[in-house]
Structures are given as structure tokens and as C-alpha cells.
Amino acid sequence: MPIIVPIKDLRNTTEISEKAHSTQQPIFVTKNGYSDLVVMSSELYDSLMFTQQVDKAIEEAEQSLKDGAPCIDIDDAFAALDKKYYG
Numbered sequence: 843m844p845i846i847v848p849i850k851d852l853r854n855t856t857e858i859s860e861k862a863h864s865t866q867q868p869i870f871v872t873k874n875g876y877s878d879l880v881v882m883s884s885e886l887y888d889s890l891m892f893t894q895q896v897d898k899a900i901e902e903a904e905q906s907l908k909d910g911a912p913c914i915d916i917d918d919a920f921a922a923l924d925k926k927y928y929g
Contacts, residue, residue, distance in 0.1 A: 844867070844868075844870055845861065845865060845867055845868070845869045845870065846869075846870045846871075846872060847869060847870070847871055847872070848871070848872055848873075849871050849872065849873045849878060849879070851871075852871060852881075858881060859883075862881055862882055862883045862886070863883045863885075866883060866885065866886050867882070867886070868880045868881065868882040868886065869881045869882065
């Protein structure tokens with residue numbers, strides 16, 4: 843269930859911070875009854891951004907395969923990564 847608070851509750855920054863860190867969910871802030879802001883912990887933000895980057899990379903890879911890019915054997919890919927990062 844989403845956490846929704848009125849904008850006046852932002853005065854108590856410690857409570858908002860604790861709630862954001864303990865729930866690891868976004869807190870939706872309303873102004874005059876309408877959605878205005880979203881507050882979240884930096885850990886949750888980092889997690890969401892990482893997920894977005896992975897999703898984007900997968901989407902780009904799928905598109906390049908559709909566009910005719912050659913498919914690489916998994917063993918060859920891991921061998922190339924081993925050579926690149928471990929000599």
C-alpha cells in the first residue's frame with residue numbers, strides 16, 4: 843500500500859527520513875489533495891536507477907539482435923570477459 847502524506851508533514855524531516863529508510867518505499871507527498879512530490883531513500887533511488895539501466899541494456903541488446911547483429915556463443919563471451927578482466 844502506498845505511503846501518502848500531506849506536504850505539511852515534510853516539516854518533520856527526521857520522521858520522513860526514518861519512514862523512507864525503514865519501508866524502502868517511495869513516499870508520495872500531496873499538495874491541496876493532489877500528488878506533488880515523491881520522496882525516497884537514496885538506497886531505493888540507486889536500486890531503481892540500476893534496474894532501469896539493466897532494463898535499458900537488455901532492450902538495446904534485443905534491438906541490435908533484431909537489427910541483424912551477430913549472436914555470440916556464451917562460452918566465447920565469457921572467455922573474452924575473462925581475458926579482458928583477468929588477463
